[in-house]
Amino acid sequence: MTASNKPRVRPTLRSVLGRGHLSVALLAVGLAGVSLTLLGVLALRVYANHNLHLIARSINYTVEAAVVFDDSVAANEALELIARTEEVADAKVFNNDGEQLAHWQRNDDGLLGHLETQVATALLDEPINLPILHKQQKVGHIELIGQGRSLLLFMLSGLVGILFCTALSAFVALHLSRRLLGDIVRPLRALASVAHAARRERSFDRRVPEAPIAELNELGNDFNALLDELEVWHSHLQSENATLAHQASHDSLTGLPNRAFFEGRLSRSLRNAARQQGPMALLFLDSDHFKQINDSLGHAVGDEVLINVADRVRAQLREHDLVARLGGDEFAVLLTSLQSREDAERIAEKIIASMQLPMQLDSGGSISTSLSVGIAYYPDDGDNCASLLNAADAAMYQAKRTRRGQWHAAQTERSAAEIKNRS
Amino acid sequence: MTVAGGRKTGCVLSLLLAALLLLAGPAHAQGSVTAVQAQQRAKAVTQVVLGILSYARWPVEPVPLRLCLVGPTEYADDLIKGNLQNSGQPLQVRRLLAEDREMAQACDAVYIGKLDHGQRDRLFQAVSGHAVLSISEADDPCTVGSLFCLRVSDQQVAFEVNLDSVARSGVRIHPSVLQLSRPRAVQP
Numbered sequence: 001m002t003a004s005n006k007p008r009v010r011p012t013l014r015s016v017l018g019r020g021h022l023s024v025a026l027l028a029v030g031l032a033g034v035s036l037t038l039l040g041v042l043a044l045r046v047y048a049n050h051n052l053h054l055i056a057r058s059i060n061y062t063v064e065a066a067v068v069f070d071d072s073v074a075a076n077e078a079l080e081l082i083a084r085t086e087e088v089a090d091a092k093v094f095n096n097d098g099e100q101l102a103h104w105q106r107n108d109d110g111l112l113g114h115l116e117t118q119v120a121t122a123l124l125d126e127p128i129n130l131p132i133l134h135k136q137q138k139v140g141h142i143e144l145i146g147q148g149r150s151l152l153l154f155m156l157s158g159l160v161g162i163l164f165c166t167a168l169s170a171f172v173a174l175h176l177s178r179r180l181l182g183d184i185v186r187p188l189r190a191l192a193s194v195a196h197a198a199r200r201e202r203s204f205d206r207r208v209p210e211a212p213i214a215e216l217n218e219l220g221n222d223f224n225a226l227l228d229e230l231e232v233w234h235s236h237l238q239s240e241n242a243t244l245a246h247q248a249s250h251d252s253l254t255g256l257p258n259r260a261f262f263e264g265r266l267s268r269s270l271r272n273a274a275r276q277q278g279p280m281a282l283l284f285l286d287s288d289h290f291k292q293i294n295d296s297l298g299h300a301v302g303d304e305v306l307i308n309v310a311d312r313v314r315a316q317l318r319e320h321d322l323v324a325r326l327g328g329d330e331f332a333v334l335l336t337s338l339q340s341r342e343d344a345e346r347i348a349e350k351i352i353a354s355m356q357l358p359m360q361l362d363s364g365g366s367i368s369t370s371l372s373v374g375i376a377y378y379p380d381d382g383d384n385c386a387s388l389l390n391a392a393d394a395a396m397y398q399a400k401r402t403r404r405g406q407w408h409a410a411q412t413e414r415s416a417a418e419i420k421n422r423s
Numbered sequence: 424m425t426v427a428g429g430r431k432t433g434c435v436l437s438l439l440l441a442a443l444l445l446l447a448g449p450a451h452a453q454g455s456v457t458a459v460q461a462q463q464r465a466k467a468v469t470q471v472v473l474g475i476l477s478y479a480r481w482p483v484e485p486v487p488l489r490l491c492l493v494g495p496t497e498y499a500d501d502l503i504k505g506n507l508q509n510s511g512q513p514l515q516v517r518r519l520l521a522e523d524r525e526m527a528q529a530c531d532a533v534y535i536g537k538l539d540h541g542q543r544d545r546l547f548q549a550v551s552g553h554a555v556l557s558i559s560e561a562d563d564p565c566t567v568g569s570l571f572c573l574r575v576s577d578q579q580v581a582f583e584v585n586l587d588s589v590a591r592s593g594v595r596i597h598p599s600v601l602q603l604s605r606p607r608a609v610q611p
Contacts, residue, residue: 065599068474068509070467071579074603135477135510 014181021173021180029169033162037155044154045123048087052146055086056130059142063093063102067132067140070095075102089120090127090145096138106147119155120148187211191223204231251325253303254310262324262332267385269336273378280336281344284374284392285313285351287329288404293367304361305369312354313371316347331371332392341377341409348373348407355405370405372396381410460577461498467580468498468573469505472558475571475582476532477509478597481554485531487513493521493546494536496560498575502534521546527553535559535569543568554593558582570594574605581605 011019059082066075075093083091083104093102108116120126128144190208197203204227208220249261257265266282273280287309294302306329313323313331322334333351335344352373358366374396376382381391391410399408476488488508492499508514519526521542526533527550535557538546547568550557558571565572565583570592574581584604589596 065474065478065597065603068477069471069580069600069603071581071603073579135508137509137511139509 013185014177017177017181017184018174021177022170025169025173026166029162029165033158033165037158037162040154040158041123041151044151048123048146048148048151049125051087052124052128052144053130055082055088056128056142056144058082059091059093059144060130060132063142064132064134064139067093067095067101068134070101072101076104078102079104087147087149088144089117089147090143092143093132093140094142095140101140108147112152116148116152119152120146123151124148183212184216187213187216187220191220194223194227198227198230202234204234254307254325256310256314256331257322257324259324259326262322262326262334263385265322266334266388269334270378270384270388273336274383278336279338279340280334280378281338281341282376282378282388282392283333283335283344283348283351283407284376284389284396285331285333285371286396286400288370288372288400290329290369293369297367301361301363301367305359305367308359309355309369309371313351316350316354321347332389344375344377345407345409348375352405352407372399372404373407374399374410375407376410464575464577464580465498465501468560468575469501471573471580471582472502472534473505473509473514475558475596475600476514476556478600479532479556480595480597481531481556482593483554487515488532489530490514490516490532490534491519491526491530492516492534492536493519493523493526494538494542496534496536498560499534499536524549526550527555530555532556532558535563537561551591556592556594557588570596571604 059079062078062082063075066072066078079091079093079102082088083106088104089106089108091102091104092100095101106113124146126145128142128146130142130144131138132140132142187208190211194206194208197206207224207227211217211220249257251258269280287305290302290305293305306325309329309331310323310325313333317323317333317335320336324332324334326332333347335347338344352371355370356368358368360366374392374394376388376391376395378388382388395408395410398410399406402408472490476490490502492503503516503518505516506514519530521538522545523529526546530550531554533546533550533555535543535546537560547557556571557569558573559565559569560573561575563569563572565585568585568588570585570588572583572585574583582604584596584601586601589601
């Protein structure tokens with residue numbers, strides 16, 4: 001149970017490749033070496049036996065006369081002459097009565113000699129017993145035991161060869177696997193680094209380089225194509241997001257920020273102003289007679305008027321001032337970093353003045369309109385969004401009531417009373 | 424008649440030889456050679472003689488091979504009993520007188536016992552020019568005449584070869600036999 005719960009250690013590509021190469025190489029060398037050595041030993045065994053029989057026969061011919069004449073000395077001489085130079089461990093000559101006429105034995109008591117005896121007894125037909133014939137009559141026989149030196153040397157050299165080839169092929173296999181690993185791992189690393197950069201840093205401009213292996217190259221190309229698509233999709237998404245964000249915070253008709261955006265900016269500016277103790281002014285603008293224009297000339301003209309008003313108001317403001325359309329024909333302006341109340345009043349006058357020129361309509365003809373402006377100051381008329389907006393709204397109504405197309409500054413003490421009266 | 428006469432003389436000779444042998448027997452008994460040793464030597468000599476015959480080639484292969492024993496022999500008792508060669512071919516052994524004129528025609532091989540110089544010379548004169556293989560049993564310096572000269576001892580029966588005689592006889596001897604021959608240390 002514990003074994004199944006234990007996380008399995010995954011083998012690395014290097015160890016998999018190395019093990020694969022090594023096992024294939026060892027298997028090939030082992031099979032080839034063992035089979036070649038076995039075949040060689042079998043073939044050599046046949047030849048060694050044949051050779052031993054040839055030696056026996058040549059000994060036979062040489063000692064034949066000596067056996068016929070029962071000449072032990074001559075038989076020994078002849079036997080030694082041949083046996084000494086051949087692979088013979090022990091040779092005996094017997095006459096027909098079974099008496100041993102000659103005997104020769106190799107003096108080889110070393111470790112090698114012992115091994116040779118083992119090999120010879122295991123692999124050779126021993127002892128070879130061959131009758132000595134003279135005039136087609138058996139006159140005696142010889143007994144021969146082979147030495148097995150060449151067999152032993154062959155087996156030893158085969159063993160050494162197998163060991164050497166095994167070591168060499170293991171070395172070569174490891175080297176090859178290392179090279180192959182490089183060919184495989186390099187493209188994979190490049191791929192991983194590009195994928196990492198794309199995921200972490202959203203940098204879709206990097207591409208996977210070409211790889212020497214076809215499959216990896218294909219993978220890299222597919223990955224690059226995927227990155228291309230991702231890049232396109234990402235930029236599309238970003239622009240879409242920007243558009244949506246703009247749409248959510250701006251008025252589609254005039255292109256000015258909407259009420260939500262304005263209130264957000266206002267509250268942020270209030271927080272900043274509270275820290276910096278700088279004066280601010282909030283202007284509330286309302287078009288005079290806009291309802292009549294809308295009713296008499298149609299909504300298209302009304303829209304045109306609103307766009308014209310927005311453009312003219314924006315043209316009067318400094319760069320960091322903000323104008324927004326709060327809804328209908330109501331606009332609001334936020335003036336920050338003011339030196340004095342007079343600055344705000346001057347701007348309000350400029351805005352009112354910008355309306356004096358008649359507006360050229362697309363349908364031909366022109367139309368004049370005017371704005372009533374209410375001004376509320378921070379912190380005199382309120383220190384939060386709602387109170388400032390209320391004060392400016394009240395000042396604007398005050399302006400409309402007294403004289404349209406003029407501005408009016410809020411008077412806080414009276415504002416509440418004015419609102420009460422109005423409601 | 425001549426044949427009968429020949430047989431008669433043969434019988435007389437045999438009797439004479441037997442008498443000689445009987446006389447000689449005690450003389451040998453006095454020496455180092457005992458009866459058992461003599462038997463062994465005879466056996467060895469038979470083996471060597473049959474061996475030599477088996478390695479010899481006559482211009483015309485004689486069937487049967489006729490071996491003649493000439494003169495008083497010491498170790499030929501076994502030989503005369505045999506009637507087969509090593510090869511299984513028939514062998515005919517008989518005794519002849521040293522002076523036999525028909526020797527060259529009647530024998531393919533001659534086993535020579537003790538003969539005096541005159542007898543020897545006459546014998547070799549008679550066989551010269553014929554393919555006859557001659558083996559001397561004893562005390563032949565092997566310089567003239569015999570092709571093979573036996574050297575009989577208790578350990579071994581060795582032999583020498585007179586290559587000159589071999590070449591002249593017309594009988595071909597296998598080289599193996601020539602190699603086995605032991606020329607005695609050169610004697611003056």
